[in-house]
Amino acid sequence: MTTGTFQPAEGGQAFTLDGRAVPFAAGQTIIQAALAAGAYIPHLCHHPEFKPHGSCKLCTVKVNGRQTAACTMQAQAGMDVESDTPELNDERRALVQMLFVEGNHFCPSCEKSGDCRLQATAYDLGMMSPHYDHFYPSRPLDASHPDVLLDFNRCILCSLCVRASREVDGKSVFGLSGRGIGAHLIVNSRSGRLADSDFSAADKAASVCPVGVILPKRRGFAVPIGERTYDAAPISERDVRGVS
Amino acid sequence: MSDPVKKKLRVATTSLAGCFGCHMSFLDIDERLFALLEAVEFDRSPLTDIKTVGAAGMCDIGIVEGGLCNAENVHVLREFRKHCRVLVAIGACAVNGGLPAQRNHLELGAMLEEIYHAGHGVARGTIPNDPELPLPLDKVHPLHEVVQIDVFIPGCPPSADAIWAVLTDLLAGRAPALGHGLLHYD
Structure with missing residues (x-):
């Protein structure tokens, strides 16, 4: 092909x-x-x-x-x-808006901004506002690991880290727990903290997050806003060039 | 016969729980301000220092920066909605609460206590309670959760080009649209 x-x-x-x-x-x-x-x-x-x-x-x-x-x-x-089609894209935009209001997605202070697939998808669907009322959930960070920060505020429950850790790393560090609006990402360790799991920054699960939940520490804004992945081209163009 | 004088559109602007960064970005349209002033006149705005919106007649466009963090913000927003035909939410704070909304997972009383009374370096502090001070809201809210918003310009701040694109669309009677490069949430 x-x-x-x-x-x-x-x-x-x-x-x-x-x-x-x-x-x-x-x-x-x-x-x-x-x-x-x-x-x-x-x-x-x-x-x-x-x-x-x-x-x-x-x-x-x-x-x-x-x-x-x-x-x-x-x-x-x-x-x-x-x-x-306008009908399907309207429904997709509504789904993305629901993801935005269910979590805490403050793009201006997020290290992933410009590299984030949720944000890029919302741009591509022409999302001008979150439309719905915000939930503003309380989701404490996990900064326990020396190399990687977990900011659960941005989790969209895509399960990519769950699959990567289980299928590639063979560790099953992450899991989804709870159901419906109570569904959330958990870490597989006795304390529930990332530092107490066998997670490593070299794991596949460390680099697969499409949003800003799993972040390498001490990198931050090394690539400035304006020069990031989806600044150059929209996600609809990048994805079909074999770059995900 | 001379051409009839085109009536200028009346525009009001304000900043609620914002930092005036969106207004600064608006001023970044630079020399395009001259073209704008051919088409609009300003009602209540930090640019005119007029204190009430719509006193000289209904406004065509109201531009509101910032979210809602206190009772006065809600009052001003409702005044803008009442006196503006088209209401524009400009910037991340107006659109989703932005930086001020990052206090929303904290309890308001505990926050005031820590900031004004018990916090590090505060000596004999008291929580301000002057009746002139607007009461803080329990949570910070974006504008669309309180009134109908007609147009959103996301961004922190939106670029001058994005603001100009929306304004020129509105002035021409078109539905504003921002494409790749102009639509930003950061």
């Missing part, structure tokens, strides 16, 4: 995405095939290196008229997939 083309490979299978043919290999999900073909579908909990989680619902598309998550639905020949 050639990146950046919408033409099906010779004799290959394809589905249509917003009216254009997208080729896929057997077993690929809709979002995997779309991104490989240069078509962006907004997403937060999807990551090309990990099994799908299907929780953020940003990648919701309409397949033959019915809504489903593009990260969990396997591509099938002849599917008619709608993604970049």
